[in-house]
Amino acid sequence: MKRLFDPASAAPALISMAGVTLFAVLFLHAESQSAILGLCIGMAVALFLLARFGWNALATASFAGHSRTAQASVVAGVLVIAAVFYDQHFPLLMLASVLLYIVVCLGLNIQFGYAGVVNFAGAAFFGIGCYTAAVLTNHTALPHLLVVLAGGLMAAVIGSLLILPVLRTYGHYAALITIAFGILFRVFLEVNDALGGPQGMKLPGMEIFGWKLNDGLVFGETEISFYANYVLLALAMAAVAFMLVRRLERSWIGLALDAVRLDETACAAFGIDVARWKITAFTLGNFLAGLAGAVYAMMTGFVAPNSFTFGDSLILVSIVLLGGIGNPWGLTVAAAVVVMLPEKLQFIQEYRLLLYAGLVILILLFRPGGLMPRQVRDYLPGWKP
Amino acid sequence: MTLGLLSQYVFNGLMLGMIYAMVAVGFTLFFGVLDVIKFSHGDVLMVGAFTGLATYLGLEALGIDSPLTQLLVMTVVASLSMALLGALIAKYLVLPLRLAPPLNTLLITLMLGSVLREVVRLFYPQGSNPKPFPRLLPADFVSFGSFTLRADSMILLLAGFAAIVAVHLVITRTKLGLAIRAVAQDAETARIMGINFEFIVLLTFAIGSGMAALGGLMNGLYYNEINFGMGLLLGVIGFSAAVIGGLGNIYGAILGGFLFSALQSIGAVSLPALFPGTSTAYKDVFAFAVVIMFMAWRPTGLIAEKKSERV
């Protein structure tokens, strides 16, 4: 492979992204279950062969050396997929969902990928964002951008109620507290009539400065699905969140978070304020989850307690672990697979929690770094001593 | 509120407390020997209850219909098979991760809990629906005014008490228990002294899981219904109880179990009284909120967790 392509050029990264985009288009386009299954198996075999011939190392080097180009190509890939399915609701809804899941998982990644603060209530914080949006859009005339922000802030504030017990205790207690919180959150929603009880609430579509996201654009004969608007919004959110998380990792803050996760005693000896960084990570992570939740609620137009179960929180955790804990690229790929696979391959839908939980067990036993393990911190991409 | 109703609440609370204590003892045992939390514990309890139910159905099919025989066989089959499951979990999922970050053990057992839940939901015939659990205990009762003392409840309470006392005696009075305590104190030294570390760990997991199976059966016999999701909440409650009491301490776990059920009863009685219109479903919200506040106040529980980190 190295003879064919120069690892220092951007070509391998761009070719990889083009391949992934093509696959995604075919995958979303396929209708019959056998075609989808065939595509997945074909992709798995292709990935295996490419890895055998050294393509992965080549692409990784190329991605690392041209991070801006590579990131732009990912954004372009999403836009291409959106353009191909411009008039179909379902693929666009899925695409937007994947992008919002990426935002949530980036948040979880800050929490337990970097700071080591466990959070098994990811779906609950996402749900707080959803319900905040539902209540605010139904009862106030607050501009929708502020509603989204309020969703994030609400999740961060409610999260801060848990921070004291999380800080004062060790890992396993924090796990207990977040699990208990997640379960309680759902019980609370189900018995609370003001929030619609088990039936949940409806809410209107989003509107930003007069741009009604629930109205599809019409150009003469061609009509564009309104979900395309949400894809654009979610893409912008995911891109910004991704960039900020990446910068966070590649900074002194990222280092302090890692140190907090790895050795609290050493941290204390070198003046690193463990509590400060745990609070920062926990709050930032919940903020991102709430932000994504608010947009998701307005996109689907409906919230109900059943979408925020403990099982959903576990799926979020699975995404982070399968992709490679601490690696934003890993969780991006894992989010796409975990969200889309059961939607397209119907027979998996029922078994998805079993499948992902089983996969995570295998990963933890045999490849604890995840499918795309995190690399050593590279403060400035492309920087050489 | 009448005295009769009050004693009914107390009795019900004792019953729940006993089940919670049985789960909590498991958590505390595992934490004691290996410093790990086995989050799948509640789901092992659930699988134990389903194993008991399946055994009952098998016995019925064979035409064995003496309730006493059925009960004995169910208890033996459920607790032994869960003991085996517990040992297998320890051997293949917990021990291999001994050197990995503690977070990984937590995650793997959490995921295992999901696997157990999903397997029962998907593969037990109509597993996603609640299952009626047979009434096998005598239905006699004595009434004192408005308070009814049911024989089956008394039997369950005594059985739970006997199980906890038995485990306690094994741990404090036998050579085996001495080995378990030695491993809990200092695994390295215990190993050097010739104690088979792995065997002791597996055995401890087997004892704790067998105990969970008993808890599952008791739960089924008391409510006459089991479902695939019952383990999740029972597991979280059992863990909370162990934490309130102080992880690693058997007395703490028992105390924590009864305290948690007391909190639930207080919540169920006082919330609707204080805030008319609130549902009794908030009793769990109340109990957990108190636990969360308690943990912020006293992170190591009522009877402090052992802490031994060499710097």
Next chain:
Amino acid sequence: MSTLLACDGLSMRFGGLVALNQLSLSVNEGEILGLIGPNGSGKTTFFNVITGIYQASEGRVDYRGQDLARMSAQEIYRAGVTRTFQRSRLCLPLSIFDNLMIGNHRRLDHSLWFNLIRRGAFQAQFEGQYAAAQALVRTFSQSLSVRLFEPAASVNMIDRRRIEICRALISQPTLLLLDEPSAGMTHEETRELMDDILIVREHMPGLAIIIIEHEMNVIERITERCIVLNYGQKICEGPYARVAADREVQEAYLGTE
């Protein structure tokens, strides 16, 4: 020579166990002080008290007009006291450079704005830190100084020990506490490491070092003065030759007949 650190009546009790008993000692600026004594005599506890990991039961630790016994670990580090640990406490999955920067935490800008938005300024600070880290590591090992972006897990025991010492030195402390630096190393490796420490000290005049060590030839070679602890009490003090000849010290090590 002026006094840098002076303990007075320092005690540390864990329940009924007395780990430090009314300990009084002083360290001068620029001095290398050896702290010796049998296992369990309270040496590491002394370090843990001085660095704020344990809170002293009573007594004071006067350090440049401040009382370390009343300060948090963070404040003590900021006041210029750093340490190494008996068991290596490097963050093994992180790079060598990352580990060094953990030691320099007090000199780094941790604001969100600086780290996330002002990447140009961040780059300047990063480059300065890189140059300093490389220069420091080079005094210990040339080969190690070109491997700064490899995981700490990838280097051998002596290099890990070097990284740990560099992590304690990079913030330019005034008092360095070394807890058994020779543990797990061969005589030859220990000798090399001590040479390095002596070189570093030439570059950092005024740096005082307290070293806990069981290798008596190390103590003999590099310390100017020794203090012997037994059961949390000081039983002897003076140059190594005199301490080694003391009857009480020999009894403490060998046990009384």
